[in-house]
Amino acid sequence: MHHFHYRNGTLHAEDVAVSDIADAVGTPFYCYSTATLERHYKVLAAALPAGTLIAFAVKANGSLAVIRTLARLGAGADIVSGGELKRAIAGGVPASKIVFSGVGKTREEVGLALSHGILQFNAESEEELAVISEVATSRGQKASVALRINPDVDARTHAKISTGKAENKFGIAWHRAEAAYAQAAGLPGIDVAGVDMHIGSQITEIEPFREAFGKLAGLVRRLRSQGMRIKRIDLGGGLGVPYTKGDEPPLPASYGEVVRAVFAGLDADLIVEPGRLITANAGILVSRVVHVKRGDQRTFVILDAGMNDLVRPAMYDAHHDIIPVREPEKSENRVYDVVGPVCESADQFARNLALPPLSADELVAILSAGAYGAVQASSYNARPLVPEVLVSGRHFAVTRPRQTVEEMIARERMPDWLG
Numbered sequence: 490m491h492h493f494h495y496r497n498g499t500l501h502a503e504d505v506a507v508s509d510i511a512d513a514v515g516t517p518f519y520c521y522s523t524a525t526l527e528r529h530y531k532v533l534a535a536a537l538p539a540g541t542l543i544a545f546a547v548k549a550n551g552s553l554a555v556i557r558t559l560a561r562l563g564a565g566a567d568i569v570s571g572g573e574l575k576r577a578i579a580g581g582v583p584a585s586k587i588v589f590s591g592v593g594k595t596r597e598e599v600g601l602a603l604s605h606g607i608l609q610f611n612a613e614s615e616e617e618l619a620v621i622s623e624v625a626t627s628r629g630q631k632a633s634v635a636l637r638i639n640p641d642v643d644a645r646t647h648a649k650i651s652t653g654k655a656e657n658k659f660g661i662a663w664h665r666a667e668a669a670y671a672q673a674a675g676l677p678g679i680d681v682a683g684v685d686m687h688i689g690s691q692i693t694e695i696e697p698f699r700e701a702f703g704k705l706a707g708l709v710r711r712l713r714s715q716g717m718r719i720k721r722i723d724l725g726g727g728l729g730v731p732y733t734k735g736d737e738p739p740l741p742a743s744y745g746e747v748v749r750a751v752f753a754g755l756d757a758d759l760i761v762e763p764g765r766l767i768t769a770n771a772g773i774l775v776s777r778v779v780h781v782k783r784g785d786q787r788t789f790v791i792l793d794a795g796m797n798d799l800v801r802p803a804m805y806d807a808h809h810d811i812i813p814v815r816e817p818e819k820s821e822n823r824v825y826d827v828v829g830p831v832c833e834s835a836d837q838f839a840r841n842l843a844l845p846p847l848s849a850d851e852l853v854a855i856l857s858a859g860a861y862g863a864v865q866a867s868s869y870n871a872r873p874l875v876p877e878v879l880v881s882g883r884h885f886a887v888t889r890p891r892q893t894v895e896e897m898i899a900r901e902r903m904p905d906w907l908g
């Protein structure tokens with residue numbers, strides 16, 4: 490579900506013509522829809538048991554305006570760095586709704602999070618438990634901690650975004666869970682508050698969730714029978730989204746049903762950490778065709794956006810639908826390879842894509858780019874980070890202006906000896 494549609498022959502983001510934004514900010518740019526963000530949040534909230542904390546995974550989209558849009562609806566934040574903590578706070582998320590995940594939290598980051606009084610640390614190892622305890626004790630605090638347990642479940646998603654198998658670096662091994670809780674209970678700076686899991690991303694079947702949730706619920710019962718006070722259960726994120734026609738990941742409603750079925754009666758506060766589900770289809774990357782290049786064997790549509798702006802196709806073989814901004818007339822499609830200008834063969838958005846005939850200077854929109862898009866951008870090939878724009882109804886605002894090459898250069902320092 491999203492709010493990017495053709496109207497009067499041209500693509501609109503809600504009530505704003507995408508070409509008007511392009512005229513104002515140039516290309517490429519990311520464009521997010523408030524209505525889509527809100528709808529996704531509300532659909533998920535309605536599907537989950539009342540009171541479940543939706544801690545938006547800031548890693549999916551770090552835009553302060555996006556974070557604030559969600560915070561206003563009641564969202565918390567799942568963060569994985571001190572930087573994301575600062576972003577979440579700047580976006581208006583109360584510290585009391587922030588959970589801190591990630592395998593490599595430094596002492597400084599733990600201290601920063603304690604100083605803000607976040608809801609919970611999701612500790613990913615026995616080693617980390619010791620560090621959190623030490624930092625908390627030195628500050629005269631107790632850290633509220635859930636242990637991220639790796640349930641050893643196959644999420645059946647792309648290997649690079651699968652996290653819940655024993656071979657993955659994430660979480661505490663399933664067979665060591667109870668021993669880790671015993672360790673945590675004995676640490677002076679730790680207040681054991683809950684359990685946590687996250688098995689992967691873009692999960693398109695319900696079964697891996699059912700299996701992992703079931704294991705986790707069993708663990709909660711065992712821990713409680715050992716006298717451990719487990720008041721929170723954090724289920725992580727991972728629910729997949731449709732990237733193209735025919736993709737049918739489980740709906741939030743089915744996910745919610747499984748959550749209810751498994752955790753009803755456990756009397757715990759539930760937390761989820763969705764990222765992609767909320768923002769992926771709420772964002773597009775708008776780009777202009779630089780050339781249509783007829784190669785010997787293939788025809789290349791060369792865009793002014795590249796893998797540095799959206800790395801998902803190059804990195805995860807991800808598919809993103811691409812559509813022209815001008816509504817195509819009924820005509821024969823052509824077959825194109827859609828590529829960027831970056832000097833890498835991997836800089837390719839789509840291969841053998843059937844598209845209406847395109848020509849230089851036309852605008853296209855790369856869809857479903859609102860999650861793991863702008864946040865994973867780089868300035869490779871000295872290409873500045875592109876603007877982010879938020880639309881709401883008839884309005885749009887540039888929430889992050891285009892970086893300039895001058896700014897990039899000005900940040901550097903020449904060593905004395907080079908003059």
Ligand code: LLP
Nearest residue numbers: 546590687690691726727762763764765861
């Ligand atoms: N919680 C934790 C601990 C995570 O590691 C992640 C994502 C999430 C929540 C949110 O997962 P989501 O609901 O968005 O699936 N860059 C990759 C995806 C990496 C996901 C990393 N962890 C991509 O573009 O596909």
